Every structure is written in structure tokens, then in C-alpha cells.
Amino acid sequence: MVSRYIDDLRGFINTALDEATQFDVNCPVRLREAIRYSLLASGKRLRPILVLTACELCGGNSQKAISAACAVEMIHAYSLIHDDLPAMDNDDLRRGLPTCHKKFDESTAILAGDALLALAFEMLGNLTPLELAGRCCKELAVAAGPCQLVGGQMDDIYRNDFPESGNIQIIEHIHRRKTGALIRTSLRLGSFVAGASEEQQIALNEFGTHFGLAFQITDDLLDVLGNEQTVGKRLRKDTENDKWSYPRFLGVDGARREAEQTLKLAEHSLEFFRNDNIIRNNNLAQNDNLALETLYSMVKHLAKREK
Ligand code: IPE
Ligand code: IPE
Ligand code: MG
Ligand code: MG
Ligand code: MG
Numbered sequence: 001m002v003s004r005y006i007d008d009l010r011g012f013i014n015t016a017l018d019e020a021t022q023f024d025v026n027c028p029v030r031l032r033e034a035i036r037y038s039l040l041a042s043g044k045r046l047r048p049i050l051v052l053t054a055c056e057l058c059g060g061n062s063q064k065a066i067s068a069a070c071a072v073e074m075i076h077a078y079s080l081i082h083d084d085l086p087a088m089d090n091d092d093l094r095r096g097l098p099t100c101h102k103k104f105d106e107s108t109a110i111l112a113g114d115a116l117l118a119l120a121f122e123m124l125g126n127l128t129p130l131e132l133a134g135r136c137c138k139e140l141a142v143a144a145g146p147c148q149l150v151g152g153q154m155d156d157i158y159r160n161d162f163p164e165s166g167n168i169q170i171i172e173h174i175h176r177r178k179t180g181a182l183i184r185t186s187l188r189l190g191s192f193v194a195g196a197s198e199e200q201q202i203a204l205n206e207f208g209t210h211f212g213l214a215f216q217i218t219d220d221l222l223d224v225l226g227n228e229q230t231v232g233k234r235l236r237k238d239t240e241n242d243k244w245s246y247p248r249f250l251g252v253d254g255a256r257r258e259a260e261q262t263l264k265l266a267e268h269s270l271e272f273f274r275n276d277n278i279i280r281n282n283n284l285a286q287n288d289n290l291a292l293e294t295l296y297s298m299v300k301h302l303a304k305r306e307k
Contacts, residue, residue: 034112057291060194078116096232143185152178180212210266220245
């Protein structure tokens with residue numbers, strides 16, 4: 001049931017991303033191709049799935065949240081294109097394909113990223129009422145901005161400027177911002193669109209905070225333990241690039257333990273919804289229930305993910 005639910009959401013998201021990137025004749029063909037090449041490549045669509053799932057969990061209709069779902073995937077895709085550039089992580093493989101700057105060139109990759117960043121906010125502008133659109137724009141801007149995603153990326157690059165090397169608190173702080181913030185915001189946006197209660201928003205915010213950190217810890221683990229073919233990106237690069245990762249400073253077992261503990265906290269934040277669903281609906285509404293089971297299942301599988 002859960003995997004069918006996730007596959008359906010992914011299909012819905014892929015169609016919407018395709019439709020949102022048709023563009024009129026004013027968009028140069030090469031730019032359009034680069035945007036679509038990176039955005040439509042076979043990513044897991046974790047963040048937009050979280051947007052839609054959070055919306056349904058709070059009693060909303062996922063159709064209403066599709067623009068917000070596309071917006072977070074656009075920010076994510078832009079951040080990956082730029083993350084792979086020679087000036088950043090210098091990677092040549094992404095989602096099983098040559099990275100954007102390898103397939104096209106650096107100028108095109110930079111501009112495709114810029115375009116996706118703007119397009120994300122255009123998508124949020126589709127939300128109604130306007131008050132919701134404004135609230136979501138601000139939410140995403142903060143998560144993608146200088147104190148969160150971009151700030152985390154900056155500290156990841158300039159890590160050696162920190163006086164202490166590899167202090168785990170600093171690594172956690174980097175991970176929470178460069179990756180955790182967008183994941184947390186995905187859940188928050190879904191709850192905003194649903195018109196969630198204060199309590200629902202608090203619970204999802206907490207869930208997203210823990211799940212987002214755990215996601216980057218497991219990304220670090222994949223870099224050490226994963227299979228390049230399955231993951232679709234170059235691995236063992238964190239050591240090669242002297243990155244500050246959880247396995248580097250805690251060892252593989254220590255990083256696994258940290259991921260598992262963080263996921264326990266994430267799971268704990270979902271307990272609220274068990275009661276919430278029962279109170280709202282004596283007979284659990286089917287999609288609310290499936291959405292909740294989906295989040296539980298994501299928590300269960302994250303620590304052992306292979307891609
Ligand atoms: C990779 O994200 C980059 C990180 C923030 C760790 P994903 O693992 O979600 O990548 P895709 O979207 O599936 O390609
Ligand atoms: C990427 O972190 C975070 C963002 C893109 C914001 P990583 O550099 O670890 O991601 P991968 O491993 O290249 O996907
Ligand atoms: Mg990086
Ligand atoms: Mg990288
Ligand atoms: Mg990584």
C-alpha cells in the first residue's frame with residue numbers, strides 16, 4: 001500500500017515538473033534542455049513526496065500542494081547542479097548521468113541553476129489564496145537562503161576556516177542547514193497548504209528537523225558504503241575531497257548509531273498524529289492514514305537505504 005502510494009505521488013510529481021518546464025520561445029533551447037535534463041532525471045523525489053504526504057496527513061488534498069512540491073524539487077535540483085560544479089564538489093556523475101556542466105558546459109549549468117531557483121518561486125506564486133502563496137514564498141526563501149541551504153554549503157566549502165577541525169557539533173550544524181532545512185521546509189509547506197492546526201505544524205516541524213539531519217548522515221554513509229551504479233553518483237569522494245562527514249569523525253558504526261538515534265526522534269514526533277487522526281476521524285480517513293504510514297515507513301528504511 002505504502003509503496004503504491006509513493007509511486008503514485010512520484011508519477012504525479014514527474015508529470016507536473018514536465019508541464020512546468022515547457023517554456024515559451026523566449027527560453028533558449030540549450031537552457032531549456034539543461035533545466036529539463038537535470039530536473040527530470042530520475043531522482044527519488046523525496047522532498048516533493050514529503051510536501052504532498054504532509055499535506056494529506058494534515059487532512060489536505062495533495063492536488064492543492066503540487067505547485068509547492070514542484071518548487072522544492074526545483075530548489076533541490078538547482079542546488080545539485082551548483083553543488084556538482086568544479087568550484088564546489090567537482091562531480092561528473094549525478095542521477096546516473098553526466099552532471100549538468102559535463103553534459104552541457106559550466107555557463108549553461110550555472111544559468112540552469114539560476115533559472116530553477118527563480119522558477120521555484122514562480123511555482124509558489126500559483127498557490128491560492130495569495131496569503132498562502134506569500135507565506136510559502138517566505139518559508140522557502142528562508143530555507144534556501146544564506147542562513148540555511150546556502151549558508152550550510154558555504155561552511156561545507158570553507159570548513160577549514162573553523163578554528164576547531166571536525167568538531168561534530170559543527171558538522172551537525174552544517175548538515176542541518178545544507179540539507180536538513182529544505183527537507184523540514186518540505187513538510188512545513190505541505191502543512192501550510194493543508195491549513196494545518198498549530199499542533200500539526202509543530203509535530204511536522206519536529207519530524208522534519210530530525211529526518212532532515214538523518215538524511216544527510218545517511219548520505220555520508222552512502223558515500224562510504226554505497227554502490228556507484230545504484231546511487232548514481234561518484235562515491236568515496238568525501239574522503240578524497242577531505243569533507244567533514246559523520247563517518248569520518250565517528251566511524252561507520254558511530255555514524256550509523258547517530259542516524260538511528262536521530263530517526264528514533266523523528267519517529268517519536270509522529271506519535272502525535274496517531275492520536276490526532278483518531279480525534280479528527282473516528283474511522284481514520286484513508287489518505288491520512290496512508291500518509292502517516294508512509295512517513296513511518298520512510299523512517300524505517302532510511303538508515304538502510306541503498307540510494
Ligand atoms: C542528494 O539528495 C543531495 C543531498 C542533499 C544529500 P537526494 O539523495 O535526495 O538526491 P536525488 O534527488 O534522489 O537525486
Ligand atoms: C549536498 O550535499 C547538499 C546540497 C546540494 C545542498 P552533498 O555534496 O553531500 O551531496 P551529494 O553527495 O553531492 O549528492
Ligand atoms: Mg556538497
Ligand atoms: Mg556533492
Ligand atoms: Mg554527499
